Amino acid sequence: xxxxxxxxxxxxxxxxxxxxxxxxxxxxxxxxxxxxxxxxxxxxxxxxxxxxxxxxxxxxxxxxxxxxxxxxxxxxxxxxxxxxxxxxxxxxxxxxxxxxxxxxxxxxxxxxxxxxxxxxxxxxxxxxxxxxxxxxxxxxxxxxxxxxxxxxxxxxxxxxxxxxxxxxxxxxxxxxxxxxxxxxxxxxxxxxxxxxxxxxxxxxxxxxxxxxxxxxxxxxxxxxxxxxxxxxxx
Amino acid sequence: xxxxxxxxxxxxxxxxxxxxxxxxxxxxxxxxxxxxxxxxxxxxxxxxxxxxxxxxxxxxxxxxxxxxxxxxxxxxxxxxxxxxxxxxxxxxxxxxxxxxxxxxxxxxxxxxxxxxxxxxxxxxxxxxxxxxxxxxxxxxxxxxxxxxxxxxxxxxxxxxxxxxxxxxxxxxxxxxxxxxxxxxxxxxxxxxxxxxxxxxxxxxxxxxxxxxxxxxxxxxxxxxxxxxxxxxxxxxxxxxxxxxxxxxxxxxxxxxxxxxxxxxxxxxxxxxxxxxxxxxxxxxxxxxxxxxxxxxxxxxxxxxxxxxxxxxxxxxxxxxxxxxxxxxxxxxxxxxxxxxxxxxxxxxxxxxxxxxxxxxxxxxxxxxxxxxxxxxxxx
Numbered sequence: 001x002x003x004x005x006x007x008x009x010x011x012x013x014x015x016x017x018x019x020x021x022x023x024x025x026x027x028x029x030x031x032x033x034x035x036x037x038x039x040x041x042x043x044x045x046x047x048x049x050x051x052x053x054x055x056x057x058x059x060x061x062x063x064x065x066x067x068x069x070x071x072x073x074x075x076x077x078x079x080x081x082x083x084x085x086x087x088x089x090x091x092x093x094x095x096x097x098x099x100x101x102x103x104x105x106x107x108x109x110x111x112x113x114x115x116x117x118x119x120x121x122x123x124x125x126x127x128x129x130x131x132x133x134x135x136x137x138x139x140x141x142x143x144x145x146x147x148x149x150x151x152x153x154x155x156x157x158x159x160x161x162x163x164x165x166x167x168x169x170x171x172x173x174x175x176x177x178x179x180x181x182x183x184x185x186x187x188x189x190x191x192x193x194x195x196x197x198x199x200x201x202x203x204x205x206x207x208x209x210x211x212x213x214x215x216x217x218x219x220x221x222x223x224x225x226x227x228x229x230x231x232x233x234x
Numbered sequence: 235x236x237x238x239x240x241x242x243x244x245x246x247x248x249x250x251x252x253x254x255x256x257x258x259x260x261x262x263x264x265x266x267x268x269x270x271x272x273x274x275x276x277x278x279x280x281x282x283x284x285x286x287x288x289x290x291x292x293x294x295x296x297x298x299x300x301x302x303x304x305x306x307x308x309x310x311x312x313x314x315x316x317x318x319x320x321x322x323x324x325x326x327x328x329x330x331x332x333x334x335x336x337x338x339x340x341x342x343x344x345x346x347x348x349x350x351x352x353x354x355x356x357x358x359x360x361x362x363x364x365x366x367x368x369x370x371x372x373x374x375x376x377x378x379x380x381x382x383x384x385x386x387x388x389x390x391x392x393x394x395x396x397x398x399x400x401x402x403x404x405x406x407x408x409x410x411x412x413x414x415x416x417x418x419x420x421x422x423x424x425x426x427x428x429x430x431x432x433x434x435x436x437x438x439x440x441x442x443x444x445x446x447x448x449x450x451x452x453x454x455x456x457x458x459x460x461x462x463x464x465x466x467x468x469x470x471x472x473x474x475x476x477x478x479x480x481x482x483x484x485x486x487x488x489x490x491x492x493x494x495x496x497x498x499x500x501x502x503x504x505x506x507x508x509x510x511x512x513x514x515x516x517x518x519x520x521x522x523x524x525x526x527x528x529x530x531x532x533x534x535x536x537x538x539x540x541x542x543x544x545x546x547x548x549x550x551x552x553x554x555x556x557x558x559x560x561x562x563x564x565x566x567x568x569x570x571x572x573x574x575x576x577x578x579x580x581x582x583x584x585x586x587x588x589x590x591x592x593x594x595x596x597x598x599x600x601x602x603x604x605x606x607x608x609x610x611x612x613x
Contacts, residue, residue, distance in 0.1 A: 049612045052612065053609050053612055056529075056612075058529055058607070058608040058609040058611075058612070059607075059609045078533070078534065079533045079534065079535075082528065082531050082532065082533040082534075082608075083531065083533070085529065085530065085531040085608070086530065086531025086532075087531070089531075091529055091530055091611075093526070093529075093611055093612070095522075097522065097525075097526040097529075097611055098526075099242075099523045099526060099527065100249060100520070100522075100523055101242075101245040101246045101248070101249030101250070101520075101523070102242065102245055106241075106242075106245065110238075110242075110527075110530070111530055111531060113235065113238035114235075114238075114530070114531055114532050114536060115531075116235050119237060119238070142249075158530070170612050
């Protein structure tokens with residue numbers, strides 16, 4: 001049974017550069033539910049990453065409200081936001097963003113250690129997460145010694161090791177070959193089926209087959225239906 | 235959490251090997267230079283105050299104008315009896331310090347500072363612990379003086395007991411060999427007060443200083459005050475105060491203090507910038523990693539601890555390497571007479587300075603990383 005885990009209520013985001021104000025996201029309302037893989041599709045510069053950043057609590061909205069797991073994000077300070085991200089949200093990035101000096105296992109253990117979990121327990125839980133993405137055989141390798149697909153699988157393990165309620169993926173397949181795209185998306189789909197809320201930002205229409213729900217973003221506007229003048233590049 | 239920070243900091247250091255070596259070299263060079271300069275400064279200050287430090291009295295009485303024990307003028311020898319009469323004084327001993335020229339059989343010669351005090355106590359020095367050959371009894375013999383092992387090159391290669399030479403044309407011989415009893419700017423030789431007068435042509439109406447011991451239970455400060463109030467033309471100093479005044483006066487009249495101090499300050503400044511800029515550059519290389527750490531939930535305290543953890547590790551490893559180099563320096567310079575000792579508090583202070591350089595150098599990196607937004611990982 002699905003439930004609402006994140007909520008954006010009439011939220012917008014503006015950036016100021018000198019005298020110029022750029023509206024990255026128009027006032028938007030949407031809900032992210034558990035047990036669903038929500039695809040956020042839009043061309044480059046459309047505002048989809050801004051939307052993801054708002055849900056991911058890495059930026060504050062200029063107006064409106066953002067709620068994650070019943071907590072109003074607008075009211076939290078930087079450290080409280082960091083704690084919320086650590087405990088409730090898992091991130092998967094376009095460029096994998098594994099910590100370069102740490103090997104695969106250490107990368108996956110890191111969020112647990114940030115939570116104050118003991119080294120031994122963190123190691124056991126990280127091993128379980130790596131087993132889930134079938135990366136235990138390469139867990140002692142530094143990220144630079146892994147292929148793009150392998151790095152993304154380690155990144156997924158790192159995102160899910162804290163058992164977050166919501167996982168946010170920013171173009172998770174953009175740097176992968178076709179075979180790796182299927183592997184990574186199947187893994188993400190499986191996590192959604194296990195009850196997690198997954199929000200995947202992409203401009204790749206081929207990923208629609210994995211989605212339970214699709215949100216379209218264009219010029220800062222968000223819609224459940226494709227925009228008429230949408231021109232997505234592949 | 236702490237162990238996690240230490241482990242992660244170690245991984246960061248090991249991963250960025252070239253820059254880590256750069257930081258380490260900066261710390262080692264700075265710490266070694268500071269340690270070396272401090273060591274030499276301590277050695278020189280030991281030489282400066284050797285005249286006072288080698289004596290075994292509690293209080294020195296010298297002419298009123300002198301602030302440096304190496305530059306005392308003569309005072310009337312009758313002052314010894316006056317000093318002796320001051321309440322609290324146990325025994326007062328006159329001392330004669332005079333200069334001369336020592337000429338050795340091979341034709342070599344050197345300027346000497348001859349220090350004479352009453353036998354058999356030899357209150358002016360040397361101390362028993364410094365005698366490596368002969369004994370105080372040997373100094374009673376005609377022409378007997380001490381010579382120091384480290385001054386042997388000035389004596390034609392040997393300071394061994396038995397060697398004859400001349401002081402200002404008068405026959406003398408080495409009766410006692412000391413080790414580590416050296417003066418600042420001249421070779422020190424100890425003998426009896428009468429012999430010092432003889433070699434230096436000093437009248438028996440004049441003495442250079444009076445060294446005294448206070449009675450058991452008497453207060454040294456009160457004795458000093460009483461002497462300064464009662465006796466005209468002399469000034470009493472507690473031994474430690476005269477030693478400090480001597481070092482202070484020489485350091486700031488010779489320029490040694492300014493020279494050593496400026497070298498230490500420049501070593502600290504250069505270390506600060508080498509470490510700071512290298513750590514900053516290293517932080518720039520790792521911006522993406524720090525941004526990711528913030529995005530996945532690391533708070534600012536963790537990031538700060540991670541950077542300071544690296545700086546702390548650099549300080550510890552750098553200090554150990556610098557200390558080993560300093561030990562090699564001490565070992566290598568000892569045969570030439572440059573005997574450097576680092577008291578434990580100096581080593582502790584040196585480590586604190588190393589830590590300060592390293593941690594303050596991390597400020598550049600901290601400031602840069604503080605500005606990294608977690609949202610930057612999405613760009």
